[in-house]
Amino acid sequence: ARLSGGQRQRIGIARALYHDPDVIVFDEATSALDGETEGAVMAALNALAGQRTLIMIAHRLTSLEAADTVHVLEDGRLVASGPLHAVTQHLGAAA
Structure with missing residues (x-):
């Protein structure tokens, strides 16, 4: 059977969580998901807060809303670090 990109991503996330x-580390783990499915997946991942260390690599800021700390890299260099709201303010000022 052929699986969509979103289906493959959901299976990959489930496999990662199964091994406990x-x-x-999630690298663009929700990039192929629609907004509703991304919200459900992120809610499940956020439920792990305090139990697991999750490293999220993402371009979509919605994937990082519950992050304790966000690090922004540009050309391989760290240009901002902190809570999401502070990082987005920095990015807005730099634009």
Whole structure:
């Protein structure tokens, strides 16, 4: 059976969680999901807060709303770090 990009991403997330690791790295884990599905996946991941270390690599800021700390890289250099609201203010000032 052929799976869509979103279906493959959901299966990948489920596989990662099934193994119950202490640290999980998600690289653009919700990029192929629609907004509603992304919200449901992020709610499930946010429920792990305090139980697991989640490292989210994302271009969509909505994927980072519950993050404790956001680090912004440009050309391989760290240009901003802090809570999402502070980082977005920095990015707005730099634009």
